Each structure stands twice: as C-alpha cells, then as structure tokens.
Amino acid sequence: MKPKLIIILMLLVLVPLGLITWLGVKTARQEQERVQQRMRQVLIARLAELRESVRRLVEKEGRDFQRLADLATERADAEAIRDLVRGNRLVRQMFVVAPDRQFIFPPREGASERERESLLRLAPIWKSGAAVHPAGPEAGTMGGDSGWHTWFAEEGLQFYFWRRLSDGRSVGIELESAALLADVIALLPSSDVPGAGLPAGHIVLQDARNVPLYQWGDYRPAAQEVPLARLPLVAPLNAWSLEYFAPEAEFGRAVSGSARFNIGAAVGAVAVVLFALALYFYRESSREIRAAAQKVSFVNQVSHELKTPLTNIRLYAELLEDSIPENDAKTRGYLDIVTAESRRLSRLINNILTFARQQKARPVLHLASGLVDDTIAATLESFRPALEEAGVRIVFNPNAGRRVKLDADAVEQILGNLVSNVEKYAVGGKWLEVTSLQEGDRTLIRVADRGPGIPAGKTDDIFRPFVRLSDRLTEGVSGTGLGLSIARDLARLHGGDVSLESSVEGACFLVVLQTPGEV
C-alpha cells in the first residue's frame, strides 16, 4: 500500500511539474532565440554600417582613380605619368594602353626597372585581356567605362582599376594592396572606441582564406568560436568579410534574464505547492492507515485474549444445558441467550482474526466434503433466537442438497457476516430470505432482507474494510466494518464472489462459490 501511494503521489507531483518545467524551458529558449535573433540583426546592421563606410571609401578612391586616369591620358609624357604614380600612395603602377593593345606607358624605350617588372608581374592580366578590354562580370562595375579587376597573388588580394576612354585607349592602375588595406584599417575603429551601445564584441576583417587582416574590440573569442554575424564587403573587396564575435551566452542571459527568472519562479512556486499537497495527502493517508493498523492490531490482540475465555464460556454453557432439568424452561431460555451471544462474539473474533491473518498472509481453504444447505441451516439456526426475538421471519429455500467439496467454516463465516448485517441493520424489515442454488460446479446463495437497503452510490464502498454506511444507519449499532470485506475475500478465495444485487426493497446479496462436485 505505502510504496504504491508514494509512487502515485510522486507521479501526481512530477508529471505536472515536468510538464510545466518543459513548457517553461521551451518558452525561455524561444525567448532567448528571439533575443539572439534580434541581437544578430543588430550586429548585422552594425556590420552593414561598417561595410557601407568601406564601400564609400573605395567608391571615393575609384573616383580619384578615374580622375587620375583622365590626367594620365591628358598628359601623355612618361615623366608626368610617373609623377602621378609617385604622388598617390595607393598607386603602385599605371599603364596606358593603345587601342591596338600596345603599351603607351610604360614606354618601350627608357622604362624603369620597376615598370618593366610590373609588366611581367601583370602578364596574366594582359594575356586574359580582361582588364585591358574588359568583358565579363567585372565590366562596368564603376559605370560603363571603368571598373575593378581583382585576383589572388601570394601576398593576398590584388587590385587593378581600369578606365576606357572614348578614343579606344585604356588606362590601368595597379593598386598598392597594402596601402588600400592600411586605408581600410585607418577607417575602421580601433579597440579604444566603445561599440555604441553594443555588448563587448570583437570584429574581424578577414580575407578569403579566413585569415584576419584587422580586428578590434575588447572581447577575446575562443579559437574555434563561431561568429554571431558575418557580412562580406562589397566589390572590389568582396573577397574580404567582416565577422562579429560576441559572448552570446552572456548577452542572451542579460536580456532574457528577467523572463528566465519569471519562468523559474513560476515553476518553483508550482513545485512547492504540489509538494506541499502531496506531503499533506501522504501524511493524512498514512495517518489513517496507521490508525487502522493500530486498531486491527489492538483488536487482534484483544480478540486472541478473548477467544480462550469465550470458548470456555460456550463449553460450560453447553454442559450446563445438559445438566439442567427438562422442565426448567426459564433457565433453559437464559442459557440459550448465553450460548447465542457467545457464538456471536466468537464470530466477531473470528472475523477479526481472519482479517488480521489476511493482512499478513493469504489464508488457505480447508476443503472437505459436505452439504451447503446443512451449513446454511446451521448458521441460520445459530441466529434464530436473536432474529426471532427481534420479530424477523426467517425463510430458507434450500436447493443445494448435492454433496460437494467446500470449506464449511468459510461458508459459515461468509453467511454469518451477511446475516449478522441483517440482524444489525435490517431487523426493521422483519424479513430474511435465504435461497440456495446449485449450477454445475457453482453454488449460489442469495440473502435478501427488507431493510433500508444500500444507497446507490455506496454499492462498492461497502466491501472495503472499515467502511460503514452513513451515521444514520450505523447510529447506535456497533460494528467493525470488516464483515462484508471478509465475506467477499473468503468468497473470492473460494473461487467466487459476494455482490450486491439490485432489488426492489432492502438489500440482496448474492454469494457465488466454486464448489466442485465429488468425483
């Protein structure tokens, strides 16, 4: 009983608690995801701002290069173009190409070593023709007549700007990639600049091979940390990207902390209430059980003590009955009452002892050959004086005269309990009808009275131990509340059952017993 109760109570507590916790965690997670989503958007927006400022820088530089290209074609002499190269930190070399793809600058004669080197260095570009006579995706990235061409060299991303003039000449500018990077770095914030309302983060500008070119921010990401946001720069720097690292967990906690706390508090409160309730029920029920057990144990002990003197009383009362004269009706009448009452007391004690035994171990039947009707008759006989005294008419319809195997003591106890209930509660009906019947291996005994009957809602309760019906019924009547319970248990032990049959008036109990015939 106890472990089962504990398990049920635990289930009652844990299932709803688990459910609430699960829902709470789910809500918290959703909340956190929402917050992180929002944070990602903020971070992306920040990166987009940076990308925009880099784009503007490169756009401005592109316009400068357009002007530079125009200047280079206006003054066609080599020294003037060299001065343009010397004067611009972003320009590594310039090229002026004639429509027939011959180089106007660097000049065929008198090119410096640097210039000759640059022609060799950019050989793949001249070969592809992409940068001189542009076609393909790079065409016109700065408007129809100029654009960027980028490629990878050992030192990283290299840049080439081209501009084609209406007369068919084109100008190429090889950029000093280190200088362009230095410009971008100069534009981007340094670590001492706090990131406008954003959490402590770390932003990395990295190249196509994910090698950091520049980084800033107070936060130090772990070696394999995944960035919260990533945004590639725009052409011609589209091989470079910006990555935003931030302590995600900390940020999520900071923002959804209140939500988390609320959910946690709710779950906690529900848990406390549920546990308190469970504890209350557990204590209540175990107190009841303890009380009942104490009651049984006490009655059991007392009953044992009572059994011996009662046996002696019955023995001597019977001896006395034999020794008194036949005509002394008055004495004999008194003696009958003594005998009947002592029998009743002994049934009561038997009930208690049976119940107590049941609590400890399953009782065993002692089957023996006998007649069911005989047992019924004997039982009724023992009740007759008391019942008739109360004006109850006893009707017995014996139809179970076949010799079968049965435990007469058990049958007598079952029947005794039923009849005893009639004596206790239904004497007002002045009627007791017992009918026996045999169907194959089964014996049916119907015990009906015309008393107040059993209320509809209680038909199951009455078979549970220590259950007694309403105060009105039990008023002034003593009882242990064990009778029906024991009767049903014994009947079930006997392969049958005791059940309440529906009846017009009073109560009608049907006893079914498994009584195999003799072979």
Place this chain on the structure above:
Amino acid sequence: MKTTMRWICRMAVGAALGFGLEQAALANRVRMDVGMASTVMESDKKQVGYVKVGLNGFELALEKRTPVNVAIVIDRSGSMQGEKIANAREAAILAVDRLNADDIVSVVAYNDTVSVLVPATKVSDKDVIRSGIERLDAGGSTALFAGVSKGAEEVRKFISRTRVNRVILVSDGLANVGPSSTSALAELGESLAKERICVTTIGLGLDYNEDLMTQLARKSDGNSGFANTSADLGRLMQAEFGDVLAVVAQELVVRIECADGIRPIRVLGREAEIAGRTVRVQMSQLNAGQEKYVLLEVELPATRSGKTREVASATVTYANMATRATDTLAGNTSVRFSESAAEVAGGVNRDVMIAVITQTAVERNKLAVELRDKGRVEEARALLTDNAAFLKGNAAKFESKELGGYSVLNAKDAGNLDEANWNRQRKDMRYNQRSAEQQQSY
C-alpha cells in the same frame, strides 16, 4: 667626418652673420656637391665610375626648429611584459618631454588589436599625454601592420609639409596578426613614403624580425635602430627624437641626368628609380649638419686621352624648413680621360672614394649575412675578414677614421657568426648596414 661637416657649417653660419642678409639666406640652404670618385680616368677603356651627389644640411637655431608631427607606435604584445613595457613607457614619456606646444604627438599601442592611447594632439597638455602613455600595458599577439596603419592615420590628421611627419615604431616581436610578411610591410612603407610619412623602426630585444623592420624603414626612408636591452631603448628614443628635432629640409628629390653615352647602372644603398638615363632618388629628411648622399654607379664608354666628358648633371629640390620655400639646386660633374697612370691616381676624390668604399663594404656585409643565412658560415666569415682588411687598407690610404671604424665592425661581425651570437649579431649587422646606407644620424 660628420664633425668636420658640422664645423664647416658652423663656419658658414658664422660667415653669414658677418656678411649680411644675402649671405645668411645662402647659409640657410642645403649645400649640394656633385663629384666623381676620380676626376681623371683611364682613356680608351669602357669602365665603371661613381658619381656622388652629396647633400649637407645647414645649421638651424634650435628655437627655430621645425615642428614635428609624430606617432609613437608601441608593441604591447605579451613578450613586452614587465621591464620592457615599463622602459617603453618611460622612453615615450621622456621623448614627449622634449617636444613643445607647437608639436603634435600621438601614441598608438597594439597587440591583437590596436588602441589609440593618445589621439594626435598638440603637446600643450603633457599630463594628458603622460596619463595616456601610462595606460600602456602588455599582453596578446602582434598586429604590427594594423598598428603602423593606425599610427599613420594619426599622423595624417595633422599632416603638413611644414612639419616633420613621422611614425616611430617600437617592437620586440614577430608580426602575427594581419599582413606579416616583409614584402607587405615594405609595400606599406613605400606607400607611406609617397605621403611624406616616414617610419622609424626600433627593434627591441632579440626576437623581432630585423629584415621586416629594416625594410619598413628603408622603403619609407626612415631610420632603424636596434636596442639590445630595454635599457637601450631610452637612449635610442632620445637619439631618434634628436634626429626628428634637427630636420632642416624635407622631401628631397635628387635627379641625375646622365650625359650622352653614359649609362646609369645602379644607386648604391638607396631606393632609386632609373628610367633611361634619368635617375631619381627621394629622401625624406635632412638634418642640420648631416650629410646624406646618392652614390650612382655609371658605365663610361671608351674615350680617347685628353678629352673631358660631362658625366652627369644633378638637381635637387627640397622643402626648406627654415625659409618654408621649395629650393632647387643644380650641379654637374665631368671627368677627364688620360693615358697616364700617375695622372689617374692623382685624380682620386677622397670624399667620394670613402663613400664608394663604404657602400661597397656594406654590400659585401649584406652578402655575408645571406651566406650565413644559408649556413655557409666559413664563407661568410672569410668574406667579412676580407672586408675588414679591405676597409683597413683604405682607411690607412685615405686616412679615414670612418673606414677604420667600419673595418673594426666587420672584424667583430666575422667573430660572431657562431650559433650562440648569430641572432643578436644579425640584428646588429642589419642596423649598421641600414645606418651606413642611409647616412643615419645614429
């Protein structure tokens, strides 16, 4: 030699004071000397000759010195922890103390990331600058490229032709965040030179990449220094600031036009552009009393005896810091050909010869480093020993203390090629090479 030059300049200043304003104006000009290693050369023989264009900075009264715009860029990576960073702080504070309210200074520190500790500001409130420098602590990696980029950006904010615009980089480690190759930093130096920003690199300790640091300085025509111990750093910073404060001319562009039949081969020790017969060399700055020179190797055609041939004409334009004007100087040099060996020997120009010998020795010293890098220790040692002897012989011949001193250095180099000393020695050699090539003031 340097002291001699200073003395001459002082004489010139003295003379200017004595002979009136016109003379004074002349005294406030850079002096250019164009000369050949030998004024008489062997006839009827195709041969190599050397043209030296020497530039001498005039003296400038200290109170009239050129205002400066410097960014001090300090490596604060993990390796700088402890004494090094403390010394760097102290050196930076001492350096700033030498500046006055007309000057502009900024302090940038870098490890994985870059922090602008003191944004470019006038040195009127030294306490603010000092407290910025005192925030300097160390830990992390080395984003050298980004550090220099940000330093240059600080200089750019107040960049002016009337100021000395310079980035001073102090690093003790290998760049490992962002572009970290010698070529990438050289490119950066080159592009900064175009903006008239030069980068001085001071290597600290024994773990930095001396090639990267000297290339960065070389391409931007800045100085380079090697502080073996962090205590040396203070001395080097003082020398560097002395150099910065003594600038009298900037944006010096030397153009040498070789005469017909003369072919320019190369310029020794400096970055130069040679296109056709035109040679162009740019120098960032020239200090008071300092001599810087361009040494051009040319090929002369076989010429008959008795003929005088013009070899080259040189012009230099520069921004004069005393007069705030752009000056142009011109000069030329010619050589006479003779079949008499005695005449040829007598025509030797001592001053140019010393420059030629020095630069030749520097080239051989560089070659020795290459050999040593390839593990050819004995060859390197032989070369250096030979170099020392060559210098010693010429020191005696030309009675040059300078060559004598360089001979001693080469002999010392030869003795320190073993594994235990090599790392330190290599840095020393790179520093000395760079210093000699560029006629660095320290």
